[in-house]
Amino acid sequence: MDRWSFRILVVLGGLGLLDAAYLTWMKVSDNLSLCQGFGQCDVVNSSPYAEIYGIPIALIGAIAYAVMLAALAVEARAREPRWRMGGRYALFVLTTTGVLYSAYLTYIEVAVLHAICPFCVISAVILLCMWILAIIRLLWLPLPQGAAASSQEEVG
Numbered sequence: 001m002d003r004w005s006f007r008i009l010v011v012l013g014g015l016g017l018l019d020a021a022y023l024t025w026m027k028v029s030d031n032l033s034l035c036q037g038f039g040q041c042d043v044v045n046s047s048p049y050a051e052i053y054g055i056p057i058a059l060i061g062a063i064a065y066a067v068m069l070a071a072l073a074v075e076a077r078a079r080e081p082r083w084r085m086g087g088r089y090a091l092f093v094l095t096t097t098g099v100l101y102s103a104y105l106t107y108i109e110v111a112v113l114h115a116i117c118p119f120c121v122i123s124a125v126i127l128l129c130m131w132i133l134a135i136i137r138l139l140w141l142p143l144p145q146g147a148a149a150s151s152q153e154e155v156g
Helices: 002-029 041-046 057-079 079-112 117-138 147-155
Strands: none
Touching: 002 041, 002 057, 002 117, 041 079, 041 117, 079 117, 079 147
16 A cells, blocks of 8 residues: 555656646736636636735645655655655645645636636645645654654653
8 A cells, every 4th residue: 555655646746736737827917818727727827816925826836736846855765764754744744734835726627716726626636635645644654764763762
């Protein structure tokens, strides 16, 4: 299960990065015609909620997905068990933050803008799936090899 959950997380992170990069490109290029006939991305992406201090939310999302993939890379490549476990915790914190912010943005879409961006919904679903897998990996899957021993050494 651990290998499969890891692979699924990498695929989801890659898809999320592509989705967020596409939304960033639509925002930066001001080419909102790519959404016509497919939801109301143009309404959502041109709203004041699509930026924070002039930075597109989609760009922040793309960076977040890249950092999540980096956390997965740390877990996979680090030799020190502490770093490997740190990768798991980092992914949990990042996905939790992403899910909470995504829920806020979904509320804005539905309650304030009355417009749904399918690409934003895709990102929200990807984040939710990643968050669930991050929780499962923290609570029910074994620690990376050697992490339990080094954790007990620090406590004792």
